[in-house]
Amino acid sequence: MHRTVIACSLLALTVALPACHSKPDNTSQTTEAPPINIDQVRWNDGAVRQLRDAIGRRAAHGLDRVRFAVDGQPGNAEGDRALTQSALRYASALARGASDPAKLYDVYTVTRPNPNLLNGLGAALKEGHLDKWLDGLAPQDDGYRALSRSYLALRKQGSAPASTIPDKGEPLKPGATDARVPAITRQLVASDYLDRSAVQGNTYNPTMVRAVQRMQADYGIKPDGVIGADALEILNLSDADRARTMAVAMERLRWLDRSPAPTRIDVNVAAGRLLYWRDGKVADSRKVVVGEPENETPQLGSPIYRLVANPTWTVPRSIQNKEIAGKGSAYLERNNMAWKDGWVVQQPGPKNSLGLVKFDMKNDHQIYLHDTPAKQLFQEVQRQRSHGCVRVEDALGFAEMLAKDEGVLDEWHKARATGEETFVKLPREIPVRLLYQTVVLGEDGEPVIRSDPYGWNDPVAAALGFSSRQGYRLRTSESDVGP
Known part of the structure; x- marks a missing residue:
């Protein structure tokens, strides 16, 4: 797939509005204005009609199964307050999502939008353009619009379970x-x-x-x-299944910051793909191996702060107890491992499970990017094969790229040459987002549904009012002892 196609696709799993021909984000255009009080917001009949009309069009965002009541009548303090609360609920669903991923998942630390919706609402009502303000709160990129078109088309076809490929x-x-x-x-x-x-x-x-x-x-x-x-x-x-997946994909995009760091790394865990953005443009794309369904890679926002050449690997207790305990000294020697202070530590070298480079990240979950000796796993279609960390295809080449871009290439070469674990601090941290998106855009710009390896679409779909779907789940049996 061409790099330009990837850059504006949902495979990239980014809300890259500046790079994807989007309109400016207006979710925060009033944040510099003095904060207002909810009782300062005034409504009239025309604004109420605009609010009802906007909510009536919520199917364009896959929110038609979510109830948004319009309570209150304009003209008195109590009615205006009720209308404001109704408007803010719908505005929040568009600007940040109708659900809270931190409540749906055990771990979710990706930065979310946080616009001053009350100020924005007050300004929109004063200007008489509530409808335009609401329309601009959702993502404005081409990918989101493609999902919306697809959802509306599938919704019109009804919920009949007829198969595209019939069973004869x-x-x-x-x-x-x-x-x-x-x-x-x-x-x-x-x-x-x-x-x-x-x-x-x-x-x-x-x-x-x-x-x-x-x-x-x-x-x-x-x-x-x-x-x-x-x-x-x-x-x-079925068309109903496809519509459900499109609605979930839109909700996941609404969770994301509309103006992500122009230099960053985005990993689509569901698709097993990494994108490296440099100054707002896609500089590189490559395959990754991520956590198997029993050891999912969490959805994190966590920066890389240093490169580690020739890393050692201190085996986590969970892997040590389940997969190494009882294997004896011959196994440890064969894999260049030894006991140290009560832990199994694997020494640097070609057999090290972290490979020859580790990309150290700041988080509380011991999740990071790294190399691997198990190169064959990059040839798998479903690359959910690890114990939770992210293995990068041609990780040495990727480290070389980052070191060059960050101006520490000489230090990196010297660190590699030592043959020992050596740390190279980056002059600035590179943000990493570990995301999950089961819809990608084909070369024709139309959404294509991929597998949901962790079943993580289900809680989002339920929050949007869809019924659960029981189907085949990905099973992997080729993960190795590595992280």
Whole structure:
């Protein structure tokens, strides 16, 4: 995929408004004005109509299942206060999300928007443009608009569970010719199991069979390449399922700061992808391996403050007790490990589970980016294979890039040459956001639904008024002892 496509896609998992041809963010345009009191806000009949009309259009934001009552009548203090509270509730849903991710997940520390909505509301009412103010609170980028269009189109088609790829009752076997093959091929391509060049004809060919086998293995299904009801369930989503996913994706974007740091690293945990932004432009994109479903990588906002050359690895108690205890001295020696002060420590070298570089981050969860000797995992489609940390493809190349950009390349080369654990402090911290987005934009700019490896869409969907969806969950069995 071209870098320019990635930059403005939801695969990037960023709200990169300046880079994606967006309008200016007006969520904070009044924050420098003196703060006002809720009792200073005055309403009239025209403003109430604008509020009702705006709430009536909330399906454009996937919020049509959330109830927003308009209480109160203008003209008296009590009525104005009730109307203000109603407006602020809807404004907050647009500006920050209708749900609180810190309450939906055990860990969520990504910076969220925090506009002065009361001041903004007061100014909008004075100017008579409440509708325009509300419309400008949601993300203004092309990706959000694409999600909105897709959601509205799917919503119009109703909630019938009709499948895009119908189940004819008989499994589709290798070598068979079937009119469903092009649709199956498109979904395999969208999910990265199949290269676009394999799209041809109605025959279920060997290349497709291998792709289906990989998918089956990832989801704990017998990898026989036969497309039965279970494989179709993974490939297929009803219009209602798709609409639900689009609404969740919009909500996740509303959680994000509209003006993120122009130099930063964004990791889409759901897609196993990293984007490096430099001065507001995409400088690099690469694959990552993240936590397996039993050891999820949390949604964090946490900066890199130093590079570690030739790192040692002090094995966490959880890994030590579950996967190393009882393996004996031969195992430790073979993996360059030794006991030190009651901990198992792996010494620097090519077998070290952190590889040859660690990107140290500031957080309370012992989560960081690092290299890995298990390079083969980057070839997997579903790259949720670690114990929670983020393994970076060609991490040495990425460290070289960061060191050069931050002006510490000489120090980095000297640190590497020591062969011992050596720290190179960055002159400024680089913000990192570990995010989760199960919708990406295709090369045509249209949303494509990917897997939900952790099932993390469910609590968001419930908060938006959608019913739960039980489907196949990603299963991994190839994680190693590394973090």
